[in-house]
Amino acid sequence: MNFPLMRDGLRPRDTRRKRLFATCAISLTTLLVAPQVLAQEKVTLRVASFMPPQGFLNQAIVIPFLDRVVADSKGTLEYKWFPGGTLGRAPAEQLKLVQEGTADVAIVLPAYTPGAFDAYDVTQLPGVAGNTRAASVGAWRALEAGQIPTPDKVKVLGLVTTASNxxxxxxxxxxxxxxxxxxxxxxxxxxxxxxxxxxxxxxxxxxxxxxxxxxxxxxxxxxxxxxxxxxxxxxxxxxxxxxxxxxGRVAIILPINAQRYASLPEAAKAAFAKHGGLAYAQTGGKAFDDAVSEYRSSYLKEKDxxxxxxxxxxxxxxxxxxxxVVNNWVKEQPGRDKLLETFRKGAAEEK
Missing domain, CATH: 3.40.190.10 (Periplasmic binding protein-like II)
Structure with missing residues (x-):
């Protein structure tokens, strides 16, 4: 009996059927695996705050910033929030938490590390900046210029100052x-x-x-x-x-562990670049200014x-x-005159 031409013991129709099954199997496997691959690409950042969960800085500035970043990260980023000192209660410990990787991101007050970050004190000089948005932008410009230092092993995502004391x-x-x-x-x-x-x-x-x-x-x-x-x-x-x-005002930075940042997907880095830096200073500073106006007006409605x-x-x-005070501070260390000049120039951008 004569048989049609066969390959590997299969008739041509069997071969076509096998290829069809293989294609379907590959497609099904792709559908099943794709969500797992996407899930693996999404990074979860651990964000620490020593402040109470309902604190103003948490609720009005940091969380909204993180939410904007996540929304623009193209599904590559999420965060887990640790307020109230969950990862470390002492304010002075927060920078170390990020440097050592216990937290990926944290709220840090450089003033709590005396001697190491004295340049940040430019924001504390009395009577220099017109409002908090201006002070925040001035401080960011100084950090951007390298006149305010970035702590070791971190990248500063954003900087804002408190409202005026x-x-x-x-x-x-x-x-x-x-x-x-x-x-x-x-x-x-x-x-x-x-x-x-x-x-x-x-x-x-x-x-x-x-x-x-x-x-x-x-x-x-x-x-x-x-x-x-x-x-x-x-x-x-x-x-x-x-x-x-x-x-004067106190500077507050939001640092991320440098190695952790380097490992982020490009879409996540782009989202941080969009909403951090100057945008963070402007948005956060305005939030403080708006809150001061609201709080002050509310108090003055009370008769006492x-x-x-x-x-x-x-x-x-x-x-x-x-x-x-300003002149004595400038004279204490070389270069502070240039720092103050940059700070004032940056603050003047927001008039």
Whole structure:
């Protein structure tokens, strides 16, 4: 019996059928494997915050930023949020968490590492920046120029400053001279110098959570803090007299572990580039400015709260006191004059 031409013992029809089955199997395998491949490509970042879950910085700035980045990452990125010191409670530990990889990203205050990041203190100089958005942009421009250092083993995704620290007092003030002998809590050497130059008695070494008790026990007559912080630290319960004079701001950075960043998909890096850097400074700074306006207006609707500016006759005295702080800071280290120039120029972009 004669048979049609066969290959590997199969008739041509059998061969075509085998190829069809193989093609279908490959297609099915692709459909089944593709979601797994996509899932493997999505990176989950561990983001740490030592601040309470409902803290302003968390809710108004950092989480919205991360959500914008994730939305533009083309499905390559997600994050897991660890607030309230879950990965490390001490504020001074946060940078180390990122450098060692315990967290991929964290909220870090360079001021909590004294001596290592003194250049960030440019944001604390009193009376230099017009608002928080301006101060944040000025600080970012200085970091971008390399005049503010990036800590080892990290990449700084964004930088923002707190709102301006102003006076919150238990008793009313009408002029600068009324500060004489008043015990005012100040954070850091620059705030203390500025307060002392105006005739007050600056008090340091009182942690944020301890301020309310110190006020209630008459260990303090007032505090330098922003309008948002007085609510979060319950300072508003004892200080109802406010003076809007700018004693400077504190820089806050959002670093990511450098190796972790290098391993991210390109789409994730592009999303961070889009929403970080200058955009983060502008958006975060505006969030602080808007919140100050809202908080301040809300307090002043309450009958017990008042807010003033020192009279124009005190302007020269305030300017002299603040200029002394600025000039002394500049003279302490070479290059600070250039840093201050960059900061001021960057801040002026936002006028």
């Amino acid at each position: 102003v006076l919150h007092m238990k008793k009313p003030l009408s002029k600068v001279a009324d500060l004489a002998g008043q015990k005012v809590r100040a954070a850091g050497a620059l705030q203390m110098d500025a307060m002392n130059n105006l005739g007050g008695a600056a008090v340091g070494n009182i942690r944020g959570p301890e301020i309310a008790e110190a006020l209630s026990r008459n260990l303090l007559d007032g505090v330098l803090m922003d309008w948002i912080g007085i609510k979060e630290f319950r300072v508003d319960r004892t200080t109802s007299h406010h003076v809007d004079v700018d004693f 709260h008042t807010a003033i500016n020192f009279p124009a006759s005190d302007s020269a005295r305030i300017r002299t006191a603040f200029d002394t």
